[in-house]
Amino acid sequence: MQSTKRNLGSWLFIIPILILHLLVVALPAVSTLYLSLTDWSGVGTPRFTGLDNIKRLIFDDDNFISALKNNIRWLVFFLTIPFIMSLSTAYGLSQIKRGVMFYRVSLFLPYILPSVIVGALWGFLLNPNTGVTNFLDRIGIPGFDKALLGTAGKALWTIAFIDNWHFWGFLTILFLVALQNVPRELYESAELDGANEFQRFRHVALPGIRPTLVFMLMMVGIWSFLVFDYVWVLTRGGPAGSTEVLGTLVYRTAFGDFEAGYATLQGLGMAFFASASLVAFAILRKKGWEI
Amino acid sequence: MAKIRSKPSLLNIPLVIFSIFAIYPIAILVLNSLKSRRDLGLNPSGLPSEYLWSNYRTAFNTSNFANHATNSMFLVFVTVFLVLTLGGLAAYSLARLKPRGSGGVMVYMLAVSTLPIWLYIVPLFFLWRQIGLLNNYFGLILLYVALNSPFAIFLLRSYMVRIPREIEEAAIMDGASKLRVLTKVILPISWSGFLTVGLVVALNVWNEFQVAFILINDREKLPIATSFFAFQQEFGNDWTLTSAVGVLVILPVLALFFLFQRKFTDGLVQGSVKG
Numbered sequence: 001m002q003s004t005k006r007n008l009g010s011w012l013f014i015i016p017i018l019i020l021h022l023l024v025v026a027l028p029a030v031s032t033l034y035l036s037l038t039d040w041s042g043v044g045t046p047r048f049t050g051l052d053n054i055k056r057l058i059f060d061d062d063n064f065i066s067a068l069k070n071n072i073r074w075l076v077f078f079l080t081i082p083f084i085m086s087l088s089t090a091y092g093l094s095q096i097k098r099g100v101m102f103y104r105v106s107l108f109l110p111y112i113l114p115s116v117i118v119g120a121l122w123g124f125l126l127n128p129n130t131g132v133t134n135f136l137d138r139i140g141i142p143g144f145d146k147a148l149l150g151t152a153g154k155a156l157w158t159i160a161f162i163d164n165w166h167f168w169g170f171l172t173i174l175f176l177v178a179l180q181n182v183p184r185e186l187y188e189s190a191e192l193d194g195a196n197e198f199q200r201f202r203h204v205a206l207p208g209i210r211p212t213l214v215f216m217l218m219m220v221g222i223w224s225f226l227v228f229d230y231v232w233v234l235t236r237g238g239p240a241g242s243t244e245v246l247g248t249l250v251y252r253t254a255f256g257d258f259e260a261g262y263a264t265l266q267g268l269g270m271a272f273f274a275s276a277s278l279v280a281f282a283i284l285r286k287k288g289w290e291i
Numbered sequence: 292m293a294k295i296r297s298k299p300s301l302l303n304i305p306l307v308i309f310s311i312f313a314i315y316p317i318a319i320l321v322l323n324s325l326k327s328r329r330d331l332g333l334n335p336s337g338l339p340s341e342y343l344w345s346n347y348r349t350a351f352n353t354s355n356f357a358n359h360a361t362n363s364m365f366l367v368f369v370t371v372f373l374v375l376t377l378g379g380l381a382a383y384s385l386a387r388l389k390p391r392g393s394g395g396v397m398v399y400m401l402a403v404s405t406l407p408i409w410l411y412i413v414p415l416f417f418l419w420r421q422i423g424l425l426n427n428y429f430g431l432i433l434l435y436v437a438l439n440s441p442f443a444i445f446l447l448r449s450y451m452v453r454i455p456r457e458i459e460e461a462a463i464m465d466g467a468s469k470l471r472v473l474t475k476v477i478l479p480i481s482w483s484g485f486l487t488v489g490l491v492v493a494l495n496v497w498n499e500f501q502v503a504f505i506l507i508n509d510r511e512k513l514p515i516a517t518s519f520f521a522f523q524q525e526f527g528n529d530w531t532l533t534s535a536v537g538v539l540v541i542l543p544v545l546a547l548f549f550l551f552q553r554k555f556t557d558g559l560v561q562g563s564v565k566g
Contacts (some may be wrong), residue, residue, distance in 0.1 A: 009389035009469060014396055017377040022439045025403055028411035028418065030458050035414060042417045061548050062395045087307055092302040099303070106310040109317060112548050114498035117537045121320050124388065124530055130335045146369055169313055174560045220406075226407050247409065254413045255505070267409035274407055 029040040032264040040261035042254070053265045064266060066241065068273065070156055074245065075224035077160045078140070078215060082168040087213075090175035091201050094182075107169035115166070119233030123149065134137070140142040152242035155235055159243060163230040171216065175209060221277025223271055226245030246270040305463055324534035331531050343531075350535035353526065358511065358516035360539075366428060367496045370435045371489050378440045378486065382447035383473045387459070391548075404441035412505060418447055419506065426509045434506070442562045449561075450484030451477055487558035490551055494559075495550045497544060515540055 022109050023245040037053055038204070042048035057064055063275065071116065089107070093100055106188065137144040148158040148180030186204045231237060236245035237252070254263035319336055324346055326339040334340070350356070379524045385393055415434070416425070424430030454477065462476050478485070496514075513521060519540050526532055548555050 006388075007390040010384050010390035010393070013380040013384035013388065014390075014393060017381045017444070018399075019394060020436045021400075021403065021440060024415060024433050025411055026399075028414040031408065031414045032410055042420075053519075085309075089306065092306055096302055099306075103306050103310055105552060106314050106390075109548075110313050111559070112494060112498075112544055112555065113317070113541055114516045114519070114544075115500050116516045117320075117525070117541055119538060120519070120523050120527070120533060123315055123527075124323075124335075124534075125319065130332070130530070132336060134516060135336070165312075167317070169379070170559065173556055177557075177560055182463075206383065220423070222405050226409075232504075233500070247429065247552060250409045250413070254416070255400070260413050264410075264413050267407065267413060271407050272409050278405070285405060 017068055029123075033266060035261050036265035036268050038261040039259075041258045042260035044259055049261075053262050056262070057265055057269060063241070063244065064246075064269065067244045067246045068269075070223050070245045071227070072272065073156060074160055074227060075221065077157065078164070078220050078224050080169075080218070081160075082215075083172050083217070085164075085168045086171035086175055088201075089172045090179055091205050092173070093176050093206070094179040104173060109169070109172050110166045113166065113169040115229035116233055118162065119169065119230060120168045122165070125236060126158065149235055150239055152239055155239060156243045159230050159234050162234065163227070165268075174216065176211040177214065179205055180217040214284075218277045218281045221280070222274045225274035229282050246273075320534050320537055321529060323539045326531050328529065329532050331449065346531055346535040348464065349538065350532055350539060354518070354522045354539075355535045356536065357541055359385050359513060359515045360543075361513060362518075363497055363515040366432060366435065369432050369491045370427075370439065370496050371492050373432070373436045374439045374443045375485055377488055378443035379447055380473070380480075381440075382444045383451055383469075383477060385444065386448045386451035387477075388469065401443055402440040408438075408501070408504070412502070416505060426507055426512060428512075430505060430522075431506050432500065434502055435499070438502070439492045443492065446558070446561055447481065447484050449502055450481040454480050474480060483554070486551075487554045487561075491558040491562055493547070494544060494555070512540055 037045055037048060037050065038046035039049050039052075093103055124130065126148050127135055128137075128144075128150075133144040133148060148154050164237070183206060186199055186208070190200050191202050225246060227245055231243055231245050231248050232251070235243045237248045246266065246269070250263050250266045253259050253266055308393045316529045322337070323331055324337060325342045325344065326334075327341065327343055328347075330340050381396070384390065385397060389421070419427070419430045424433075458480070459472055459476055462472050467475065498516055499514070499519065503514045504520070507513055507517065510521065519536060522536055523533055
């Protein structure tokens, strides 16, 4: 009796935030499961349409497929470039004595800026008439003769570059914090064994931060399917749909075309692909990887 | 005693280049905000020939900065307050009281913190529209609290778990209630965790674009980041003015960052690893 009462009292601390969360996140998310199979426009009663939406998504929605492809390109970019940049920089930072604080602050700075400002700033810097690219073109470096954000084959990579400018410093500091917990003695004994700088990085530093590294690969895998801000601020999915990603597509379907029911199915599709990296993570763990 | 190898090595060269890569664009934003339009046209990436501080007054007035900054301050304060109180209560219970079944709450919070917002924002938008919470700060704040609370709960809980039990036990012996133990014993010890969470949540809300962009349409009511976007659509060709508004928007962020540099980085780094 006493313990039931105690339990109840302790639950009272949790219940307010839990109810709020269930109300604005869990409940709408669950309603999505039904709404995704209806022709709901956002107003009125949704009409159940069986598997129509699913058929449309799989066989008849070129926009979804091309947006998904862009998210996969985004994934490939973000699983490589920022990790290479931040791992090598964090390792460098962990090996020096002087100026670490300065580098920490300056590399982290872009991460705290709002996406709208970063977007506007780089939109200016890459403006073909004024910005840095104009300068690069004038001194004869090829590839900068046209507006990067206005050219179909280049715009998506340009947006990824800009988002990465804002993101990679964060990843660097995160890895630096992890690297600082790797015991110094391990480096020293590797050095005594004649390991060079790269071998110490490869065989001491990397294994030392493996849990953090794998976890961040998983998170970036999830985030790559959720991107919205940078694409919307810089190109709104253009030119000619070449930078459309799932986030901007769902926005357009729900609030531009008022196909709310179908938009929730696209949202579910997004969640499906985003959770793929969670599944990969679980499988690796089951196979005995210590992650 | 293990020591860090002290070669003032070649490692510094790429580090300096990367630092310039990070800072130079921000410097350009600030420098351009002080130029005349003519000056900017001739010289888009160097020092101003004349420092026009009056750009800031123009920017402040044209962008209706005071109004939008006030909107965001309100959102920041209410969200931070609710996240700290509701999240703090839950964190305490999850760290210390551990009622039966509360492990499930941890799993729930972990799971939902990775859910795409597009899984619930569409039904929520139309629900909010129906009950009058669209274009309404209460509707926006509810979502902000929900989005920030998993991180807050994990971080605060990790601070509270580390507090030695004996400290609480003395208070419990004296007959203090759980709420009293939390406010009089736990809170003073873990305030630095609360400060970290508060700073990170404040930053998130001030910078937030996507949710406010969807839920708030009324021009007057736009928070700062969405209002900057709207301003840029209108005045984007006047880059000196746009830069000046941009500087005004990031000024409070930079000020807080330099004041609490360590807390900010630690909070953001821990937030992603544990939440």
